[in-house]
Every structure is written in structure tokens, then in C-alpha cells.
Amino acid sequence: MDTPPANDTRARADALHREATACVATRDLETAAARYREAATLGHPGAQLELARMRLHGIDGPADAAEAVHWLQHAEAGGHPGAAYLLALVALGGTALPRDARINTRMMQAVQHRLPPALRAVAIHFGRKPDPADQTRCLQLLQAAADGGDVVAAQLLAERLARGEGCPVQLESAEALWAQLDPLGVPRLPSIEAPVPAQPQATPGTLTLEDALSPPPTVSLATSPRVGRVEALLSADECRLLVASAHPQLRRSMTVDPVTGAAVDHPIRSSSDASFDPLHEDFALRLVQLRIARAAGMELVNAEQLIVLRYAPGQEYRPHRDYLPPSTLAADHPAAGNRRRTICVYLNAVDEGGATAFPRAGLSVSPVPGQAVVFDNLDASGEADPESLHAGEPVVAGEKWLATLWLRERAYRAF
Numbered sequence: 001m002d003t004p005p006a007n008d009t010r011a012r013a014d015a016l017h018r019e020a021t022a023c024v025a026t027r028d029l030e031t032a033a034a035r036y037r038e039a040a041t042l043g044h045p046g047a048q049l050e051l052a053r054m055r056l057h058g059i060d061g062p063a064d065a066a067e068a069v070h071w072l073q074h075a076e077a078g079g080h081p082g083a084a085y086l087l088a089l090v091a092l093g094g095t096a097l098p099r100d101a102r103i104n105t106r107m108m109q110a111v112q113h114r115l116p117p118a119l120r121a122v123a124i125h126f127g128r129k130p131d132p133a134d135q136t137r138c139l140q141l142l143q144a145a146a147d148g149g150d151v152v153a154a155q156l157l158a159e160r161l162a163r164g165e166g167c168p169v170q171l172e173s174a175e176a177l178w179a180q181l182d183p184l185g186v187p188r189l190p191s192i193e194a195p196v197p198a199q200p201q202a203t204p205g206t207l208t209l210e211d212a213l214s215p216p217p218t219v220s221l222a223t224s225p226r227v228g229r230v231e232a233l234l235s236a237d238e239c240r241l242l243v244a245s246a247h248p249q250l251r252r253s254m255t256v257d258p259v260t261g262a263a264v265d266h267p268i269r270s271s272s273d274a275s276f277d278p279l280h281e282d283f284a285l286r287l288v289q290l291r292i293a294r295a296a297g298m299e300l301v302n303a304e305q306l307i308v309l310r311y312a313p314g315q316e317y318r319p320h321r322d323y324l325p326p327s328t329l330a331a332d333h334p335a336a337g338n339r340r341r342t343i344c345v346y347l348n349a350v351d352e353g354g355a356t357a358f359p360r361a362g363l364s365v366s367p368v369p370g371q372a373v374v375f376d377n378l379d380a381s382g383e384a385d386p387e388s389l390h391a392g393e394p395v396v397a398g399e400k401w402l403a404t405l406w407l408r409e410r411a412y413r414a415f
């Protein structure tokens with residue numbers, strides 16, 4: 001008896017998908033993309049999703065977010081929960097898809113499918129809401145994500161249980177989680193306390209991810225250079241998320257040599273740092289960055305990769321300016337223009353030292369967890385402004401964790 005053609009097609013698409021996945025493993029990304037594309041055209045939702053990821057991040061040629069959305073919509077129609085999640089993630093940026101209520105419905109679908117990055121993101125979102133029932137939701141979702149193998153969610157949950165955030169203190173449960181994380185080489189997070197941010201429009205029990213679009217207002221601190229402070233920008237969970245995500249990737253910070261454009265190890269900057277490749281950004285990390293960019297009055301597409309810095313005692317970032325010299329600019333997205341603005345978010349309280357100093361303005365901003373300092377690197381006419389000189393003063397005691405977004409004049413990212 002003949003096999004029905006539909007089964008033939010499915011078997012062929014499955015074979016192509018397997019072949020593509022094997023090519024990814026051997027780093028033959030060009031062939032992988034070609035095979036994913038063939039399987040996607042035959043209606044394979046998994047291949048449609050992988051091809052979309054490649055198109056989003058420009059892995060097999062220039063990024064094309066519109067094409068990625070096209071394949072994701074097919075994969076979503078084919079019932080792939082990962083596609084709903086990725087469509088929500090893309091929509092959050094507001095460039096390739098509108099920022100509308102479908103972000104919330106798609107994330108709820110992904111949560112119902114127990115997708116760990118969706119559980120983690122929605123947990124952190126509910127954790128920003130003061131209502132006790134939302135705090136309980138946050139803990140339940142972190143637990144579900146941790147049960148699904150999400151190490152970062154387990155770290156966040158342990159911190160909340162140990163401190164009694166949204167629940168009574170449960171030290172034994174926290175210890176049990178830490179005992180599971182320890183053999184995996186997962187370090188304990190620094191002590192981070194930040195108030196639950198005030199969210200006037202927060203509706204208890206509902207997912208309102210668009211809250212990310214309204215960061216708290218900026219308080220002006222200086223006019224030359226223009227410096228401002230944004231209070232309660234990130235919650236404690238969000239600060240911990242950034243630290244936990246950065247920790248495994250920390251390396252010695254590098255400085256750009258103004259003549260050669262090469263990254264060099266220089267005493268001007270003695271911290272360690274990690275930068276987040278957009279390829280590995282999950283929804284929670286993107287949501288946080290989106291709010292940070294908007295707190296700086298800009299959009300995330302203008303942002304270079306997020307950097308998380310860790311300063312140990314004695315480490316510092318000596319006086320410098322963030323705008324790029326022509327040689328560096330020429331090698332890294334020149335069409336995006338220079339670094340117009342910088343926003344740094346303090347992720348923990350430093351025992352002593354570690355303030356951000358602006359010597360030309362006679363200003364020094366002390367680290368407060370969840371709070372940001374934002375400043376202009378270019379003057380009103382778009383020229384590099386020498387007044388923007390600033391420094392991360394040496395940490396004297398404790399450690400300092402900081403997240404920095406450097407924002408270009410025009411779009412730097414694909415979506």
C-alpha cells in the first residue's frame with residue numbers, strides 16, 4: 001500500500017531537520033540554515049523556529065527580523081510553544097512586531113507549556129507587583145522554573161526563601177536549594193536588597209508586561225554634563241537575575257586601544273565583566289534591558305550589548321569618556337553613530353567606595369541597588385563632549401556589581 005503523501009512530506013521534513021541539527025553541532029551553519037529552510041518550507045514547526053532564530057540574529061547572513069517573524073508565525077500556527085514565546089520576545093522590542101496585548105497572551109501560553117525562560121520571566125514580573133497574591137505567584141513560578149532545570153530561577157528562589165520575600169523565612173528550603181546548586185559550581189549571590197518598585201498602574205493577578213515601557217522618572221543631578229538618577233528602576237529579583245546570568249561568564253575587563261582599536265588589558269579598568277550576546281538573551285533579560293534603555297529615554301535597538309561589571313576591593317574604572325574614537329567606531333556599526341548616552345544600574349550595595357564620579361560637575365553618585373545613573377556623552381549638537389568625563393571610584397570594602405548600557409545615536413541591534 002502507498003504511504004499517504006502527507007506522511008512522506010513529514011518524514012522528509014523530519015530528516016532535513018535532523019540533518020540541520022547535526023550541521024549546527026559541527027558548526028556548519030550555512031548548510032544548517034539551508035536544511036532548516038527546506039524543512040520549514042515543508043511545514044516543520046521546529047525547523048521554522050530554528051530558521052527564525054538564525055534570521056533574527058543574522059547567523060546565516062544579515063539579520064532579518066521580518067523574515068524571522070514570518071517563520072515564527074508559521075511555527076506558532078503549527079502549535080510550537082517556543083514560537084509563541086519568541087514572538088512575545090520580539091514584540092517586546094516593538095520594531096518587528098507591535099507591542100500589544102498579544103505579548104501577554106503569548107507568554108501565558110508559554111507558561112502553560114512550562115517553558116522555563118517564560119516561567120522565569122513571568123515570575124520576575126509578578127515579583128514586581130506588591131500584591132501578596134502576586135508575590136505568591138512569583139514564588140510558585142520560580143519553583144516551577146527551578147523544577148524544570150532553570151538554575152537562575154533556583155538561585156532567585158533560594159534568595160527569596162532565605163530572606164522571606166513574599167513568604168515567611170524558610171531557611172531550610174533555601175539551604176536545600178543551595179545544596180543542590182553547589183555541586184554544579186553555582187556560586188552564592190551577593191546580598192541584594194531593593195524595595196518592590198512602586199507600580200501605580202499594576203493590576204494584581206494579570207500579566208501586564210507592557211509595564212516595562214514606563215520606567216520611573218529621571219531626577220536631574222547636573223546639566224554639564226547632563227546627569228540624572230532613576231530610582232527603583234530594577235527589583236531585587238532583576239538585580240539578582242543580572243548578577244546570576246553574568247557570573248559564569250565574567251572575565252577581566254578590557255579597554256579599547258584608541259590607536260589600534262584592539263581590546264587591551266589596561267590598569268584604567270581593573271574590573272571583571274560579562275557581556276550578553278543577544279543570541280542568548282531570554283525574555284526576562286530583554287525586558288530588563290528594555291526598561292533600562294527607556295529609563296535613558298531611548299530604545300533597546302540603540303543599545304550595544306549589555307555589560308555587567310564586578311569590582312572587587314581596590315578595583316576601579318579610572319576617569320574616562322564613553323564616546324568611541326573614530327577607529328573603534330569604524331569597526332563597530334559606524335551607521336549607528338556614537339555612544340550618545342550611558343546608563344549604569346547599581347545591582348548591589350557596596351560596603352565602602354565604588355561611587356560614580358563626574359569630576360567636571362563636582363558630582364558623585366553612590367551605588368543604591370536597583371537605582372540607575374544616566375548621562376550624556378555627546379553635547380546638544382551631537383559632538384563628543386569632554387565634560388562627560390566620569391569614573392567608577394575604587395571599591396574600598398565589599399564588591400560592586402553594575403550593569404551598563406551604552407546607547408548609540410541610531411539603531412545598533414536588528415530588533
Ligand SMILES: O=C(O)CCC(=O)C(=O)O
Pocket residue numbers: 317322342344354355356357390391392393402404
Ligand atoms: O563603575 C562605574 O560607576 C562607572 C562605569 C562606567 O563608566 C562604564 O561602564 O562606562
Ligand SMILES: [Fe+2]
Pocket residue numbers: 320321322342390
Ligand atoms: Fe564609562
